[in-house]
Amino acid sequence: MADLDKSKIQAVAQYIDEVSKQFSTGKATEHSYRPALAKLLGYLLPKFTITNEPSRIQCGAPDYIIAKGKGATSIPVAFVEAKDIGDRDLDGNRQHKEQFNRYKNSLDHILFTDYLDFHLYENSEFINSIRIAEIRGNKIAVLDANIPMFLEMVAHLAESMPQKITSSTKLAQMMAAKARLLAEVIEKTLETDSEKTGELAGQWKSFQKVLIHDLTERQFADIYAQTICYGMFAARLHDDTPDTFSREEAAALIPKTNPFLRKVFQNVAAFDVDTSIAWIVDDLAETFRVTDMLKVMKNFGKATGQADPMIHFYEDFLRYYDPKQKKACGVYYTPEPVVHFIVNAVDEILKSSFNLSDGLADTSKVTVRQTSNLYTDNRTKDHKKYETREYHKVQILDPATGTGTFLAEVVRKIYSGMENQKGAWQNYVEEHLLPRLNGFEFMMAPYAVAHLKLDMVLAQTGYRAKQDKRLRIFLTNSLEECDHDTGTLFAQWLAQEASEANLVKRDTPVMVMIGNPPYSVSSSNKSAWIQELSETYKKNLNERNIQPLSDDYIKFIRLGHYYVEKNGEGILAYISNNSFIDGIIHRQMRKALMETFDEIYILDLHGNYRKQETALDGGKDENVFDIMQGVSINIFVKKKQGVILY
Incomplete structure (x- = not known):
């Protein structure tokens, strides 16, 4: 046997001797043995960093990290979770089940130990267990025959690498x-x-x-x-x-x-x-x-x-x-045929009802007079200071953009009409497309995905950004009024995002509201601003229960109603819960929509499980989503004259 192996065997024997001394006091806890195990692992793995930080462990991390290399460039390759000597649940079948399963499922290589028995799991699967010592009275005795197998287990950990992922x-x-x-x-x-x-x-x-x-x-x-x-x-x-x-x-x-x-x-x-x-x-x-x-x-x-x-x-x-x-959170992707239909419908209405021959690809601009500042004159009443600003006319906003499905389809739709003008596409995106695409999302992961999606879709069209210009998808709550003073925050990056979202909420003349807003009758969106706006749909209702009018989908319809009305013209195109179509308590909502919009198109997709409806051929009435509530595609158009109800 090589001298190096002998020294390692001796190191294990010294480790067991130290553990035995702690154990024999009768006062030791699982924490008492940690320094000894860290010292042993450090000796057996000299090219690795062994970390054992109590402050980190209190936060739910495994007890030890085995990282390849030293310093800031070290890479975690394995973890160790230690329990008290004599703990018989090292396979996590009883009291440690929840914790051990969490570690097994999330960490590629982990050892569970009671300082004497070591159980190795890789990629959630049990690999092997080695016991290097046992309790004899009030002392710990080494099991010499098992030490070589333990050293092989530790050497195996040193060679551990995450499993290649191709799926x-x-x-x-x-x-x-x-x-x-x-x-x-x-x-x-x-x-x-x-x-x-x-x-x-x-x-x-x-x-x-x-x-x-x-x-x-x-x-x-x-x-x-x-x-x-x-x-x-x-x-x-x-x-x-x-x-x-x-x-x-x-x-x-x-x-x-x-x-x-x-x-x-x-x-x-x-x-x-x-x-x-x-x-x-x-x-x-x-x-x-x-x-x-x-x-x-x-x-x-x-x-x-x-x-x-x-x-x-x-x-x-x-x-x-x-x-x-x-x-x-109502995270259900909108089926592609639905997204395709709504985007095409908006494009057609822009052409037919607003005389914009290029539809969604329109590049015309409007000049908007806006409040730029509010100040007080000590001698008179408050005065407003105005300025004018030019915007593209067809400003599009998805107020619950999720993973960016609708905005991505808008890009594809516009690009499909310009395939014969590919030389102009690069400048068109920079000057006439990116400034018009707006999205709001308040869940972090879909917000990130939406940015990724728009990046990928634009790249697929051949667009390459000439400058680091941000996409106008913002992390914000659509149902809260713009905050005129975001203040000095602990995290300035969050304040900046809020400020840029506020510019859209306050100043941008949104002409097209599009998307699939969430449905939740137990809405947690209770800001005073959106609740006050929603009162329009509850006015003079003498009903015992109007709680359903506080559903998120109704608040989002009211939000779109507000933006289009504020702009003076525009299109609200959502797929949403369809209960507002014929609900008794929704009569004021229908009245308000009819008073504002000149054209109303509703395609009832049905699918309400509770109504037990059937298709026209007598077959099952299936929903386009995996939900019980029926849905409809709703397109509301506000022009300058007349009321036409379809």
Whole structure:
């Protein structure tokens, strides 16, 4: 036996001797043995960094990180979770089931140990177990025959690498598992910060102030985890040198067309990452490093048969991450035929009802007189200062843009009409398309996906950005009034995003409102602004229960109603819950819509499970979504004259 092997065997014997001394006192806990195991692993793996930080462990991380290399460039390759000596649940079948399953599913290589018995799992599968010592009375005795097998297990860990990922399903599962673990660590970090003075707590408060006022710790943890996952996903899609991929490199690779995601990712996951989560962010980066993105995206499109794999990839991710959240947030992709129909209908109406021969591709402009400042003259009443500004006439807004499906279809529609003018396309996008496409989304992951989708769709048309001009998709709550003073926030990148979204809310003359707003009768959108607007639909109703009029879909219709009315003309084109068509309590809503809009087109798609309707041929009445509530396509047109009801 080589002298090196002898020294390693001796190191294990010394480790057991130290553990035995602690155990024999009768006062030792699982924490008492940690330094001894860290010392042993450090000796057996001299080219690796062994990390054991109590502050990190309190936040739900495994007890030890085994990272290849030294310093900032080290890469996590394995993890160790330790329990007290004599703990017989090292396979996680009883009291540790939830925790162990979480680690098995999210970490490629992990050892579970009671300091004497070591159980190795790789990619969720049990590999082997080795017991190197046993309890004899009040002492620990080494099992010499098992030491060589233990050394082989540790040597195997030193050679561990993440599994190569070529499947979109596998990537979605791995991203979701790591995001769940990351969210739990973040939530526990916030809980342990009782004074709420840490970096994470400051960011949570910033999100509450600017974006979601009733945001809980768990909801923030979800946003944060999904931000990191999709920020890294976006970066990896743009990486030409995957062998060197890291969280630091990811921060530089996120497209500059999304400055907010770029800044927020740099803040939360790269240069100023909170120490409690750095280990899992690095582990996630390693997963992306070994992912063949070309195969993942190529195979995914073939597997689904869908033209838009990005949406379905996000749906897969959310299904694995939290299927309940998917349902609660109304995250259901709009079927492509529906999106295609609505976009084509808007294009046709712009041509026929507004005499815009180019429809959605129109480049005409309008001059708008706006309030630029409000000041007070001490001698007189308040005065408004006005300025004029030029905008493109056909400004388009999807107020619940989700993954950007409708805006992407608008791009495709316009491009299809300009295929014979490809030489003009580059300048057209810069000067006449990007300034007109607006989207609002308040969930972080779909917001990131929407940016990715628009980037990809534009690239497919041959467009190449000449400058780092952002896409006009903003992280904001559409149902809240623009905040005239975002203030000085802990996170300035969030304030900047809010400010730019406010410019659209306050100043942009939106002519086309388009999309698939969420449906939720138990709406959590209760800002005074949208509730006051919604009173228009509740006026003089003498009904016992008008709660359904507070459904999110009705608030979004009222929002579109407001924008078009404010603009003086325009189109509201949604697919939505269809209960407003004939509901008794919706009569004021119908009246208000008829008073404002000149043309009303409604295509009732039915599909209400509770009504038990049947198709015209007597067959099953199926919904275009996997929901119980019926839906309809609604197109409301406001011109300058007359009322025509269809």
